[in-house]
Amino acid sequence: MLISILIKPPEGLGYTFVWISSKLPGIDYSLNPYFGCQHNCIYCYSPNVLRIDRDNWGDFVSIKKNIPLLLSKELKNKKHGVIGISTVTDPYQPIEKKTFVTKYCLEQILKYDFPVVIHTKSSLISRDINIISDLSDSEVMISIGTFNDFHRRIFEPFSSSIEERINVLKNFSQIGIKVSVFFGPVYPFLNKEDFINILSVFNDINVSEIMIDSFHMKPGILNNIESKLNKYPDLFKIFMNKISKNYLSTYDKIIEDFSKKNRIKIVNAF
Numbered sequence: 001m002l003i004s005i006l007i008k009p010p011e012g013l014g015y016t017f018v019w020i021s022s023k024l025p026g027i028d029y030s031l032n033p034y035f036g037c038q039h040n041c042i043y044c045y046s047p048n049v050l051r052i053d054r055d056n057w058g059d060f061v062s063i064k065k066n067i068p069l070l071l072s073k074e075l076k077n078k079k080h081g082v083i084g085i086s087t088v089t090d091p092y093q094p095i096e097k098k099t100f101v102t103k104y105c106l107e108q109i110l111k112y113d114f115p116v117v118i119h120t121k122s123s124l125i126s127r128d129i130n131i132i133s134d135l136s137d138s139e140v141m142i143s144i145g146t147f148n149d150f151h152r153r154i155f156e157p158f159s160s161s162i163e164e165r166i167n168v169l170k171n172f173s174q175i176g177i178k179v180s181v182f183f184g185p186v187y188p189f190l191n192k193e194d195f196i197n198i199l200s201v202f203n204d205i206n207v208s209e210i211m212i213d214s215f216h217m218k219p220g221i222l223n224n225i226e227s228k229l230n231k232y233p234d235l236f237k238i239f240m241n242k243i244s245k246n247y248l249s250t251y252d253k254i255i256e257d258f259s260k261k262n263r264i265k266i267v268n269a270f
Contacts, residue, residue, distance in 0.1 A: 026082060027084035027087070030088075032091070033063075033085075034061055034090075034091065034101070035088075035089060038093050038094050039090060039121065041159065042157075042221075044057065054221075068105050068108055072108045075114065080112075081115070083114050083117070085116055086119065090119075090120050090122060094122075103127070109135070118141065120142065121144070123160040123167070126168055132177060138178065139179070140177060141180045142182070146186075146187035151189055151235075154235075166201070166205070169202075169205045173205050173206050180209040183202070183213070184269065185216070186251075188238060188247050189242075196254060207264070209264075209266070212255065214247070
């Protein structure tokens with residue numbers, strides 16, 4: 001797939017703010033070093049949030065090259081608070097291997113030692129483990145919705161494998177960095193045994209929190225999923241059947257019991 005690497009987004013799309021106050025729980029500031037996304041997840045609802053044409057999403061990524069410089073100036077005068085990296089677009093795009101924009105931002109944040117929560121589904125975050133470990137207050141949240149990497153490749157074609165993401169959680173946890181999981185969107189193809197197994201793996205890694213979420217069927221997403229699953233009609237049939245029945249509600253008792261038994265915080269976001 002051809003991805004356009006741009007300094008500016010396509011005409012008419014405009015920039016999102018690079019450094020803004022956040023209304024998300026537990027996060028004071030939102031930092032997004034990129035606009036657009038190379039992972040091309042077919043369920044992504046960022047186009048709905050940003051009010052852009054879904055047909056454009058996944059075909060470009062805009063690099064905010066000056067954001068580390070701007071950040072270095074802003075941090076001098078900002079009140080200490082938790083910085084969420086990122087809240088709209090994954091901070092570890094594949095192009096980050098070459099641009100180092102997120103890494104440079106972390107280096108600036110380290111100078112002023114702001115607390116951070118980094119949310120990604122990319123194993124590239126491991127490159128910056130030394131910087132993140134030097135922060136006095138940091139958390140790494142990894143998104144995982146399934147342990148089936150075949151399904152992952154259909155729904156999240158250019159993201160890191162599930163095995164790579166699990167290794168990220170293990171590596172950061174082993175050196176004492178707080179790790180958490182965004183278990184979502186939970187793939188409808190899981191059965192109860194799969195669901196419990198996934199929770200157990202997270203618990204064994206000693207994650208601090210598991211946030212569980214479902215597919216958010218914003219306008220255009222269902223059509224997008226259907227077009228991608230036209231090669232797999234059986235999967236699409238299962239998907240539609242589960243989505244129509246609010247499938248995650250069947251796990252309510254499992255979640256409650258698992259949380260109490262293992263004394264782990266599980267947040268239902270669905």
